[in-house]
Amino acid sequence: MTAPPVRFESLTKRYGATLAVEDVSFEVAPGRITGLLGRNGAGKTTSLRALLGLVAPTSGRALVFGRPYAALGTPQRVGVSIDGIGSTPGATVAGELGIWATAMGLSRAHVERALGEVGLSDVAGRKVAKLSQGMRQRLALATAFVADPELVILDEPATGLDPSGIRWLRRVLRERAARGTTVLLSSHLLAEVEETVDDVVILDRTVRYAGSLESLTSGGVQRLEDRFFSLVDAEEQYSHG
Numbered sequence: 001m002t003a004p005p006v007r008f009e010s011l012t013k014r015y016g017a018t019l020a021v022e023d024v025s026f027e028v029a030p031g032r033i034t035g036l037l038g039r040n041g042a043g044k045t046t047s048l049r050a051l052l053g054l055v056a057p058t059s060g061r062a063l064v065f066g067r068p069y070a071a072l073g074t075p076q077r078v079g080v081s082i083d084g085i086g087s088t089p090g091a092t093v094a095g096e097l098g099i100w101a102t103a104m105g106l107s108r109a110h111v112e113r114a115l116g117e118v119g120l121s122d123v124a125g126r127k128v129a130k131l132s133q134g135m136r137q138r139l140a141l142a143t144a145f146v147a148d149p150e151l152v153i154l155d156e157p158a159t160g161l162d163p164s165g166i167r168w169l170r171r172v173l174r175e176r177a178a179r180g181t182t183v184l185l186s187s188h189l190l191a192e193v194e195e196t197v198d199d200v201v202i203l204d205r206t207v208r209y210a211g212s213l214e215s216l217t218s219g220g221v222q223r224l225e226d227r228f229f230s231l232v233d234a235e236e237q238y239s240h241g
């Protein structure tokens with residue numbers, strides 16, 4: 001049997017006295033868009049960082065195509081956008097993306113295709129430092145897309161986008177998924193991703209729900225936000241978070 005693109009097996013991570021994630025298990029289905037949803041501090045980034053080998057689990061494991069990410073051998077299969085994975089001060093848009101492409105042994109044509117896909121071709125020569133937050137999100141997406149990967153992992157891709165940017169993101173991710181790419185994205189913006197995701201993992205230190213959006217919302221009869229709060233019982237914390 002082929003391994004799923006992403007599989008968490010009882011992953012627990014402690015930072016000293018803080019239990020960031022506990023006994024997290026779920027799978028991401030191929031060719032679908034899965035939203036890892038939770039309030040601030042629910043453990044989304046920790047889970048994605050553990051998946052990418054950027055933090056060591058306290059116990060359990062998280063696998064990409066059945067292996068630890070570091071043991072994948074073909075990292076080009078996975079595109080990643082997550083905070084803290086480098087950005088080169090002073091680089092231009094095309095220069096920054098070119099650094100990634102070169103590191104992965106890709107050609108200039110990959111850079112141009114990815115810039116086109118995220119609508120940044122016209123600002124290829126602009127300094128990254130001069131980009132708006134929305135354009136930075138597009139560049140982060142281009143970084144994830146540059147190798148034309150089978151799996152894309154995006155930490156909070158909707159943050160900083162205005163309503164038209166969110167619509168645009170939805171369209172770009174849908175087009176990717178239609179071509180067979182699997183997408184795992186994290187978000188604390190429930191309304192923004194409600195129309196984007198096929199499957200949902202609700203995280204509140206541990207998994208509160210993992211399954212299709214359709215089942216969670218009874219085919220759209222209930223709002224994702226209402227179902228979310230009924231599962232995590234965190235309205236108070238969320239409104240202050």
Ligand SMILES: Nc1ncnc2c1ncn2[C@@H]1O[C@H](COP(=O)(O)OP(=O)(O)OP(=O)(O)O)[C@@H](O)[C@H]1O
Nearest residue numbers: 015018020038039040041042043044045046047188
């Ligand atoms: N390096 C660290 N050292 C200590 N505690 C940490 C560290 N990283 C995260 N935490 C804690 O672990 C918990 C989960 O944080 P995490 O960043 O994974 O959540 P999140 O869902 O991504 O939140 P946000 O949406 O705010 O980024 C929080 O209590 C956080 O304070």
